[in-house]
Amino acid sequence: MxxxxxxxxxxxxxxxxxxxxxxxxxxxxxxxxxxxxxxxxxxxxxxxxxxxxxxxxxxxxxxxxxxxxxxxxxxxxxxxxxxxxxxxxxxxxxxxxxxxxxAAVLRRSVNSRIWQQIETIEIIEQVLGAGLGDYGRELDRQGIARGHTLRDYCVQYRESDFDFVSRLLEEEGISYEFIHEAKTKLERLTLRDANGQYAELESDHGGAELPIITSNPGEADVESIQEFEWSTELGSTSVLRRDFDWQTPRHLLSAHSEGTDDRGRDRRVFAHGTRRFIKDELEERAKDQRLAAALGARVARGRSNVTAMRPGLRFRVMGHYRLDLEQEYLVTHVRHSGAEVNVSTAGTAGEAYMNEFECVPFDAPIRPAAKTPKPREYGPQTAIVTGPESEDIHTDELGRIHVQFYWQEHPSYAANASCWVRCSQSWAGMGWGAQFIPRIGMEVVVEFLEGNPDRPLVTGCVYNTEHTPPFALPDHKTQSGWRSESSPGGGGSNELRFEDAAGDEEIYLHGEKDWTIEIENDRRETIGHDESFSIGHDQTGQIGNNQTLTVACNQVETIGLSRTDAIGASALETVGVAKSVIVGTVLDERIGTNRSTAIGEDHTVSVGGDATETVAGDKSVASNKLTVESADAMSVTSAKTYSLEVTDRLTIKGDEKVIVEAAEEMVFKCGDASITLKKDGKIQIKGKDVLVKGSGNVVIKGQEVAEN
Missing domain, CATH: 2.30.110.50 (Pnp Oxidase; Chain A)
Structure with missing residues (x-):
């Protein structure tokens, strides 16, 4: 027996x-x-x-x-x-x-910290390695192929070490079980990511095949299953995961792991906004999520007296009336109940032990369900902008910055205190928009996309006692505007300020060095009252076409030294009444071709010293009456011919003496009569009649006197 x-x-x-x-x-x-x-x-x-x-x-x-x-x-x-x-x-x-x-005690350890540019499995090992090491335990990750996804930024935020690790394992599709060592009397947390890594159950008879014994199982000679129920339910059949990558904004990341139930119906889960990896692995993660959902839709529940029943072990059911259920299963849940009760004072012992378990078919990949919630931070918080000590501004080609959160336990304020964080701007276009880069040391406001601590976004800046407003408050509370600071080193600034105090309204613009204005078309400027400007050095202007300037009243222009006007073609100056030109020393006018001056009435020229006029060609003077007057001497010199012609009468008068002199010959002519004087002293008088008349004596002297 x-x-x-x-x-x-x-x-x-x-x-x-x-x-x-x-x-x-x-x-x-x-x-x-x-x-x-x-x-x-x-x-x-x-x-x-x-x-x-x-x-x-x-x-x-x-x-x-x-x-x-x-x-x-x-x-x-x-x-x-x-x-x-x-x-x-x-x-x-x-x-x-x-x-x-x-590992469960790690629920009592809550942290907020950041990992960057690291594989997920390394994060898990760092957290569990330190946590379990304090209790003499260790993590077994041998044979794990998953978890090597490189995360550029991973945050544990107000999260226990245990929950943080559990969440990462679920995201990576890695399961875990506990192996209990009877020899060392210690448990070992062991990671699993493939079905072949799960061991077989060893029952009391040394095998993984468990019979079903429903009648008097305590009378049997082997451990057995007393109840085995099969349960299926409608679950999700497909998963669509989608995410946005700011590096490829026009291309949405998307992966669809498709499936239907036996009736061809689809119950799809749409998951989005969870990505923070270097590599796009949405397809694999969508598949993991679908497999985990499918696993939970087919569950067997039972009761047994198999003491070795433990999650993570696989066994085979034998003797079930449904042959399709005689297959291999993986244990997922077990609840053991046992007691030792003294039934007599003599110490005779009776025994009661049973367990209730859940298991899933072993013919599908085992994937953990994503049940650990990710912490969410929906409110804004502040952080300090960080960067190298040698810089004032530390950014990349997209205007991102690094920040140091106040909740980081060991603040380094180094350039890599966080990931590169994008900064919200009032406008952001394709090469156009607003650009204000928070600088090292500034306190910025940080929010998180969909409350995800892995996805920070700088949305603004705030003042503190170290970084105070540019316009002293509350004294200048009516002032608004911007004041920048020269970089590197500071010491200068550009500023645009609005003063809104009633009666003293003002717009103030300050440039520490240069001011460049470029307008593609027209510029219009209207000033209601006065305008004044001061230029410390040179002013240079260039007008491509015409310039029109209208001055309603007076215009005063003062030039300390020289002035040069260069006009490529014509110049027209119209003066309505009078014009005065006062030159302190020399006035030099040069005209390339012709000059024409039209004077409506009188023209007076007054020269304090000498006056010299040189005409390379001909000169004509036309006047109703021409008077030339000299206080001392007057000299007219001609290199060749000098002609003096009047249509009426010519009078030459000298109060004392009139001298007319020619070097070769002098001719006085009137009609047919003429008098010729030659340099050899010969005088010739010609005429029809010659009359010599004197009121006194007439004397004729000569070496010879001839009469005809």
């Missing part, structure tokens, strides 16, 4: 107070794939006189085993996270221990 299945015995060992012996009376263990387990253990001891609080945080190991030679049994290891004092019953101290894995 087969040997009856031995009862389960329980043994509890604690790393502290090893002298105490514990008798387990009741056990409740809840386990799940991708979740920390919790074992609630009621135990009693005769060692009454010690501080039970000192057991908090110590290592604990609970061993479940059947009789000798029947199976391997199993251990549940962890930390004592809570102790309930149940009282003292002579002669026993009764306590309730809550045992969890060391």
């Amino acid at each position: 087969p040997e009856r299945l031995s009862p389960v015995s329980y043994e509890l060992s604690l790393s502290d107070h090893a002298e105490a012996t514990w008798q387990v009376t009741r056990v409740s263990i809840t386990e799940a794939l991708n979740e920390p387990y919790r074992a609630v253990i009621d135990a009693r001891t005769e060692a009454e006189h010690f501080d039970t609080d000192t057991l908090l945080g110590c290592d604990a190991a609970l061993t479940l085993a059947r009789g000798q030679g029947q199976g391997q049994g199993r251990a549940v290891c962890g930390l004592v996270s809570r102790i309930d004092f149940l009282g003292v019953g002579d002669p026993h101290l009764m306590l309730r221990f809550h045992v969890v894995p060391a």
